[in-house]
Amino acid sequence: MKVPFGDLRVHYAQVQAEIDGAVKRVLSSGHYILGPELERFERDFEEFLGSPYVIGCASGTEAIYLALAAWGVGPGDEVIVVAHTAVPTISAISMTGATPVFVDIDASSYVMDVGEVRSRITERTRAVVPVHLYGQMVDLDPLLELARDYNLAVIEDVAQATGCTYKDRGTAGTFGDYGAFSFYPSKNLGAFGDGGAVCTGSRENYERLVMLRNYGQSRRYYHDMVGINSRLDELQAAILGAQLPFVGQWNERRRQIARRYSQGLKDVVQVPSENTWSSHVYHLYVIQTAGREALQEYLLDRGIQTLIHYPIPAHLQKAYSYLGYQHGDLPATEHVTKRILSLPIYPELTDGQVDYVIEGIRSFHKAGPATQQGRGSESPVAVPLTPQANTPPATV
Ligand SMILES: Cc1ncc(COP(=O)(O)O)c(C=O)c1O
Known part of the structure; x- marks a missing residue:
């Protein structure tokens, strides 16, 4: 049996009629940028989120950038964020000219340790970016209180948590000043290309975002702000709109798969722990285990693809060496980085495939030490792992 990490062709087959209809409608309309499909998707996504205002843009990275820029973040400012995230979260901060300031995570839920944030605030801090990693949320109540005290913007990175809810009070993205979404194809709501x-909640913020994503124009050829080109095109907006009605059921299927994995694996590896304040939507299912590299090889030999999100935390990436962080600066981040492994999880995965992965992991743990040591040795943090052959277009 083969269990790829993701299979977007199977996903397409499931919604082919809706997608093909949407694509045809756009192609024959002759309207490809800033048209009725984007308008409709923005209003539908507002309703889905329970948010007063949504703007579509070109990617999740630029969604974070646009939010920071709308708040006026720029050179000389500092933005507090975790290092255990997809690096694009940090790229977006760098794009404004501001400096990312890293805080550690909670090692069991993998998200920002909110208790650490206060000690990193300086007179230059302008914003904090809680990343709702893997599909569950940062504890926002204490963070929002802190942000209010210090007049910081809260920009939620919701790239991996579309549809997640917080304390049954609302949807991820709607608690901070801004919520930034990615529609990378493998996300819980994915485009067939890039999108964000x-x-x-604020009309003023919304109007700035509308200008910033379209060259800073307030109307054609009147540029009130220094903006960029970051628009969600009509094709992607129509494709996203066609899939939006299914997100709830797809998230529920992800939760079912996660329950099956956890039931089958809890006595052999550390399974993900769900925090008490948010509903996990399992964009990723991430276990922790000591023999991670050997397990990964063992599973690949059996046709099961796994990935590591992420093998090198941002503070130890070459691109950010100028910030001067050292090994040991973020102990929980560095600890989990050596132990995490993401198992395949997507709505189209069958129970048979899930059981095959469970059996694979259980048989690895039953095997002797020779198997568990693997062919190579455990990679230390900050040494890039060799890219896997045939890695599908999985999550960034
Ligand atoms: C947590 C997180 N933030 C930001 C991004 C960037 O989104 P995009 O790839 O759409 O630019 C990603 C990746 O897709 C992500 O996983």
């Missing part, structure tokens, strides 16, 4: 969105 920002939601906000």
Whole structure:
């Protein structure tokens, strides 16, 4: 049996009629940028989120950038964020000219340790970016209180948590000043190309975002702000709109798969722990285990693809060496980085495939030490792992 990490062709087959209809409608309309499909998707996504305002944009990275820029973050400013995230979260901060300031995570839920944030605030801090990693949320109540005290913007990175809810009070993205979404194809709501969105509760923020994503124009050829080109095109907006009605059921299927994995694996590896304040939507199912590299090889030999999100935390990446962080600066981040492994999880995965992965992991743990040591040795943090052959277009 083969269990790829993701299979977007199977996904397409499931919604082919809806997608083909949407694509045809756009192609024959002759309207490809900033048209009725984007308008409709933005209003539908507002309703889905329960947010007053949504703007579509070109990617999740630019969604975070646009939110920071709308708040006026720029050179000389500092933005507090975790290092255990997809590096694009940090790229977006760098794009404004501001300096990312890293805080550690909670090692069991993998998200920002909110208790650490206060000690990193300086007179230059302008914003904090809680990343709702793998599909569950940062504890926002204490963070929002802190942000209010210090007049910081809260920009939620919701790239991996579309549809997640917080304390049954609302949807991820709608608690901070801005929520930034990615529609990378393998996300819980994915485009068939790049895409992103920002939601906000403020009309003023919304109007700035509308200008910033379209060259800073308030109307054609009148540029009130220094903006960029970051628009969600009509094709992607129509494709996203066609899939939006299914996100709830797809998230529920992800939760079912996660329950099956956890039931089958809890006595052999550390399974993900769900925090008490948010509903996990399992963009990724991430276990921790000591013999991670050997397990990964063992599973690959049996046709099961796994990935590591992420093998090198941002503070130890070459690109950010100028910030001067050292090994040991973020102990929980560095600890989990050596132990995490993401198992395949997507709505189209069958129970048979899930059981095959469970059996593979259980048989690895039953095997002797020779198997468990693997062919190579455990990679230390900050040494890039060799890219896997045939890695599908999985999550960034
Ligand atoms: C947590 C997180 N933030 C930001 C991004 C960037 O999104 P995009 O790839 O759409 O630019 C990603 C990756 O897709 C992500 O996983």
